[in-house]
Amino acid sequence: MRDALTGLWHTLTGDTLAPGAAELTGEENVLPGPFRVAAAATSSIAAATLSAAEMLRLRGIEPGVVGIDTRHAAAAFHSERLLRLDGGTPGEVWGPIAGDYRAADGWVRLHANTRRHESAVCWGLGVPATREAVAKTVAAKRAHEVESAVVTAGGAAALLRSREDWLAHPQGQAVATLPMVELTPLGEAPPRRLFDSDRPLGGVRVLELTHVIAGPVAGRVLAAHGANVLHVGAAHLPRIAPLTMDTGMGKRSAFVALDTEGGRAKLRKLIARADVVLQSFRPESLARKGFGPQDMAELRPGLVVADLSAYGWDGPWARRRGFDSLVQMASGIAHEGAEVAGTDEPRPLPVQALDHATGWLTAAGIMTALRRTVTDGGTWHVRLSLAGTGRWLDSLGRKDSAAAEVSYDDLLEDVGSGFGRLTRVRMAGVLPGSPPQWTDAAPLPGSGTPTW
Template sequence: MDDLGLPSVFRVGEFAAWAVTAAHTQAAAYFATRNGLQTMPRVTVGTREAAIAFRSERYLRMDGEAAFEWAPLSGDYETADGWLRLHCNFDHHAEIACRVLGAPQDRAAVEAAVRRRGRFELEDAIAEAGGVAAAMRTRQEWLAHPHSAAVAARPVVAMTPLAGDGVFAAECGIVGARSGADATGARSGAGVADGVGAAGVGAAGGAGYGSGAAGAAAGRVFATEPGTPAAAASPRPLSGIRVLDLTRIIAGPNAGRVLAGYGADVTMVRSPVLPTIRGLDLDLNFGKALRFLDLRSGAGRSAFLDLVRGADVVLQSYRPGALAGLGLGPAELAAVNPGLVHVSISAYGSGGPWGGRRGFDSLVQMAVGIAEEGMRAGGAERPVPLPAQVLDHGAGWLAAAGAVEALRRGGGLAVDVSLAGVGHALDALGRLDPAVGLAVPDPALSDVDDLLLRSQSGAGTLAHVRFPGSVAGAELGWSGPPPHG
């Protein structure tokens, strides 16, 4: 069962291998162009290592101790007509939820208050107050929701000209049909991609993934354009590429971590006042630098625009429209740097009825039917999420893949990925027989020691999951520890 990765009826290991392979394939293509290679470097990704990378925060140890815990009020609550999940890892989200509920910040009091209310009514009330919550839906209830259609109509990795209109699907987000046991590792446990840009169908088509999953086209020759001089040879695919990372929590920081793993110069631009989660900061920011800027101030915005002028990629995961409200949206950044690649990650996307709604991986899993299906498959009495923050990590890898593809296309592009869109792609892969998927052992820390590295940092000795996969001839991995003590 090892090649399935993690215990679930959803094809989590397969999906993780596909997403990692998608990003590595783009990095390999960029590496080939810069180094004047006449053939595409071989990409190899093991299903097990990809799956473990998708739950890296669970395995992080700081001087032997776990570094991340959920806040006491975060979790699933039984309502009068189903289940609701609250996300209270930030104090202001806990305060909003309790204010809507009319309850003190006490678990028992919150449970009692939630039990008196309906799941959909509470979901909307907390969202309208600026908080974050999600009612548990069945898959059928989600498919009947108007926002589900908006998600399905959008490419998993969407691209738009930075200064212009028209949305098109990035090749790195294309899911192809299965084509053999060894195509990308669905059965063999190893992902291989020898080309880029093969035809495939969108994730909404419901196909699995095989030779087209990450743009693989076995045997295709990849060469630089005639007359284009090759860049100076470098073992790091993105050496010299400058990335500004304005993200927090998991999805966005993971995208920046992936780009750093390819050798990009990644600088986190953090607000001096917004909260973060220390354990996630330690796990997801290897190889990055850190700079604090208050983008609400004139001086902070001016300093940020100076950074943008010299950047290749801006990566952001603020709520859709938030940066545009500060005069720092894609159009404004394009005005100072027309060749920029602008990457956005959100919970539900920017369009549709829930466009701009706040959310996190665990909430999206509730909203789109994943947690309810997990509950039914396992015969449980409460919601059962995926065995990893798959939507977060998947969005990070696909956003990074989109960023590299946009660089390959010459820049001047906006890339957009949503957690709900990632959930749609996962859903399209189909399901495993519960007798098979749920029988996969859940890997403990002692089971993954071969996939761990130990690094010295300002916080002590960090044991952390290594960068998964390889690109032949390239050097992957992080240049240093996270910039947090």
Template sequence: MTDLLASMQAALGLPTTPIRFASDGALPSAFAVTELASASIAVAGQAIAELINQQTGRLPSLEVDRRLASFWFSTSLRPIGWSVPPMWDPVAGDYATADGWIRLHTNAPHHRRAAEKVLGACVDRADMASKVIRWNKTELEQAVVDAGGCAAEMRSWQAWQAHPQGRAVNAEPLVHFTENVEAHRSPWPGSMAQPLAGLKVLDLTRVLAGPVASRFLAGLGADVLRIDPPTWNEPGVVPEVTLGKRCARLNLHQPDDRAAFEALLKDADILLHGYRADALERLGYGAEQRHRIAPGLIDVSLNAYGWSGPWQNRRGFDSLVQMSSGIADAGMAWKQTDKPTPLPVQALDHGTGYLMAASAVVLLARRLENGRGGSAHLSLARTAKLLIEQAAGGQDALRPEDANDQGLLVEQTPWGPAHRLQVPMKLVGTPLQWTLPAANLGEHRAQW
């Protein structure tokens, strides 16, 4: 734990002090997934503790429950009498090619259409498998990407280190901070109990890292407004990640909606976005324009494969990065099986999400001190490097979940009542709690 925690603390500029961790056991994996979960939640909590200390002179004590952290890296929601829709499209997944393995990510309808444009229409997995087996993995990956889809061949860690994109992202810092020049003075509006109260967070992120970050910020009092395009949906994760937020829709190709977006951005304290590196630029909202609209903005962004190298603008998701970077390959050897073996949870997404939240809070503390906003860049592939280079995962299993792990409150969601698991982070005097239940996308107005 100490190596992972110290690496994250150093990347964020936080004191490299020990943090208390409770409970034993680990998720079964070739990698230290429970340690990643615990350490990333811990540094997000530590960033909040340091902010409180900066503003009040009191440093609250922090403890993270490793077992609950592991569970939250899967799902926190426990529906009562209903079930969350499946997370995966029926044909998404790993397929054998003529010379290895490839993963096709088809959850979004346009991504499935791109795969089928290359492979032909598929009625089910067996149909897809019969088409994929005729291809070489590298050629199919490139063909799907060229068609606007999402795919990743399975590579070893050694192959990824030699790949131009692997070399590029592995040379990047875990968190790349930059600071604005001009000052933007505003007092701390929060309190010990709600340190982020009064702060506006504009969330342009989707599955899954960014929404984890904004959910954490909402739990500490931030006013989080999530903006999605008119037709976007992700039914398998919305009940999990919209806790504490309001959710609206805007079409940034329409003048009225662009004006509404710019008004929101002008008043935002923190912007979270997870578009490909060139996407906001193409919409006319590149870094320079964002900076002009909202001087002093805290601008935190992630992408899949990093911010340099030939793939910096490539579409990607946690499961694809696991295939590209050697995680699924190492898992296959660890499990002694003949097929790709990913992490037991989407740990790159969740881990990067908490690092994003920590980055936003670190930048907020700096702004309160010197008046300057700033930005932070993170990526799933760089978080993967952090995990891969740590020692192997633990051997002892976690104690199974039981009824005592659930909070007492019943969350009244649009889909039905639910419990949440108890939160894994205990910060004395600063409870992590949410005032709004999970909501459907587009349920609210696009206004603060």
């Protein structure tokens, strides 16, 4: 795991990790399967915590030795599954027709967790919204036909590909040319002055325009290190309740209607006073509304703009809808899991590791860019993708698939919220100089005002 963190830190910062800067404890067998998911979890959380330590050091505060235990890292990557509402399950994450289906020549996964995506599956395949109808239709078609029909209808799907097929695919080749974390300048700005605070991100305003897991996890990490995080959504957009509760810790939530000029004016005002804009809409989606990275840089010189995508920002699939489970299908991860398990059915990672790792790494990238705005000035652009994170996970090698019995009960805590009593995973990562913590539980969606 030390090697994974050392390489990751150099990728993020260009620097060599100082000896003794971080203490990693625990074994990798806390999670099953051939991929080194526990190592990825531990090193990505450590990288984010080290990035917070560097922000603290800029304030003249000695951060101490960063620490992360592998079992706690695994719990953090399970957070939406371990969440409880008033002692019970907070709701269903997956839609009724979402899942893996056997086609005539292989497997295909349909992502249908919202009504819009479900409608795209039904429209593309010409079926009613029942598992039986979908399964019967898919079974009579080739996997590629199903994938193409659903994507063309505006939905999200991926057929099961091998690692070799993905590496030969034009999008796989495009991902191979992209850095896992890209930090590039967007424009000039004088060096930033930090507000007085004893927290790494005290006084830093983060405007979060995200959904599902990866982007919201990044915002949740920034909030735990003291950032003022405002999540902006829209009243009409679908939400998945357990994810909203789990990833909203420490944030405020407000609604802004970007389909109106008044709403766009509100967003421009928020951007003009923000320090970070974090967004996970498809590439160019916000740009069409006048909120591309360069537009934001002109509104707020010195801003850090962070963009997340599923399949990367270059290549034929750059604008394709995608999610963790689909990227695992497309890139060979679920195929290799099946081979190791001795089955032909897709076998995904034990957790939504691409989502969670990308979220933590995005937070690390944002803090690295913020540090540059203090030391060098400038406006910065941070880009990551789930597929890029999957490529990094693949590069870490393999391990024995067996896993030990693990309990996470001692890593959970109860907190009151507008939803009710939430049981959540405690914030992971040890930072002695300023322990990360959420000051508030997840807010009800839209319960705040879109102001700083």
